[in-house]
Amino acid sequence: MMETYGLTKHFKDVRAVDGIDLNVAPGELVALLGPNGAGKSTTLRMLTTLIPPTSGTARVAGFDVVRQQREVRMRIGYIGQGNGAGHSQRGRDELISQGRAYGLGVRSARARAATLIESLGLGEVADRRVSSLSGGQRRRLDIAMGLIHEPGLLFLDEPSTGLDPQNRANLQEHILDLRARHETTIVLTTHYLDEADSMAERVIVIDHGRIIADDTPAQLKAEHVGDRIILGFDHETDAASAAAAVARFDPERQDTRLTIRTQGAPRRVPEILDDLRTLGNPATEVEVVRPTLDDVFLKLTGRSLREGGTADSRELVEV
Numbered sequence: 001m002m003e004t005y006g007l008t009k010h011f012k013d014v015r016a017v018d019g020i021d022l023n024v025a026p027g028e029l030v031a032l033l034g035p036n037g038a039g040k041s042t043t044l045r046m047l048t049t050l051i052p053p054t055s056g057t058a059r060v061a062g063f064d065v066v067r068q069q070r071e072v073r074m075r076i077g078y079i080g081q082g083n084g085a086g087h088s089q090r091g092r093d094e095l096i097s098q099g100r101a102y103g104l105g106v107r108s109a110r111a112r113a114a115t116l117i118e119s120l121g122l123g124e125v126a127d128r129r130v131s132s133l134s135g136g137q138r139r140r141l142d143i144a145m146g147l148i149h150e151p152g153l154l155f156l157d158e159p160s161t162g163l164d165p166q167n168r169a170n171l172q173e174h175i176l177d178l179r180a181r182h183e184t185t186i187v188l189t190t191h192y193l194d195e196a197d198s199m200a201e202r203v204i205v206i207d208h209g210r211i212i213a214d215d216t217p218a219q220l221k222a223e224h225v226g227d228r229i230i231l232g233f234d235h236e237t238d239a240a241s242a243a244a245a246v247a248r249f250d251p252e253r254q255d256t257r258l259t260i261r262t263q264g265a266p267r268r269v270p271e272i273l274d275d276l277r278t279l280g281n282p283a284t285e286v287e288v289v290r291p292t293l294d295d296v297f298l299k300l301t302g303r304s305l306r307e308g309g310t311a312d313s314r315e316l317v318e319v
């Protein structure tokens with residue numbers, strides 16, 4: 001569906017995108033995840049023919065983004081960071097005009113608009129002026145605009161930035177639903193870790209214009225970080241003898257706590273607790289800490305991607 005070789009964009013002395021090799025197969029939902037200024041939008045803008053690369057090549061939907069811009073544009077949808085839809089028009093009319101601009105006849109533009117209004121849950125607001133829509137509704141209208149010509153490939157630049165959590169969840173649901181119904185290939189950028197984690201089966205982590213990781217969220221977490229089991233004891237001496245009992249897991253001890261790094265922690269916990277009980281050193285607390293994509297980013301770059309909020313998904317169990 002799309003391949004790039006050494007895709008690069010320099011703005012004077014800024015290397016915004018620095019040699020990206022990327023291959024996206026039909027039907028994939030790929031999230032480009034990275035901090036502000038990582039080069040995500042610039043990558044998307046090159047792939048959608050809005051700006052030319054400084055060097056390297058990209059073929060999108062089978063066409064070259066520099067030499068065959070028109071062919072690329074007819075086959076993709078692009079929803080940038082700003083709101084594309086005008087304000088004084090009604091949503092439905094905006095959609096129909098957009099369809100006409102892509103060469104659809106009046107009847108097919110109307111029919112296509114009606115289908116998208118339904119699939120994006122815009123039925124109740126489509127005949128209102130765009131200026132009266134909420135942020136989430138407007139964003140969904142933007143997505144409908146990007147899909148009016150039935151592109152096989154949709155690029156979404158930070159689709160949910162600026163939305164409240166409820167609207168964000170709602171938009172994510174609509175995107176997943178569209179994809180399930182139309183098998184659209186989707187490439188989106190985000191700096192929300194949870195969004196990349198829950199929506200995409202493939203996450204590409206970008207930093208300083210380069211790809212630093214590319215895999216499923218689960219594989220990225222397992223490969224780069226792994227789980228931790230934290231065991232709590234009443235006394236330091238208990239923790240010390242427990243450390244000897246579970247030495248095969250190579251635990252780290254800090255005061256009354258032991259930390260075991262392992263894969264598949266929830267499956268290991270019963271065995272470890274049994275061992276400790278049998279040896280007369282039962283733990284009084286156990287915590288399983290599963291990694292997040294932020295932990296992956298931190299491990300790979302030494303910096304955090306997080307913008308407040310908790311990163312760990314923890315399960316605390318009294319035993």
Ligand SMILES: Nc1ncnc2c1ncn2[C@@H]1O[C@H](COP(=O)(O)OP(=O)(O)OP(=O)(O)O)[C@@H](O)[C@H]1O
Nearest residue numbers: 011014016034035036037038039040041042043191
């Ligand atoms: N038109 C431009 N002129 C000069 N520098 C630019 C231009 N566009 C982007 N940059 C720079 O290129 C780098 C990458 O920017 P880009 O917008 O691609 O990052 P991003 O990952 O999309 O960030 P964000 O999450 O904030 O949207 C940044 O340092 C940015 O300041």
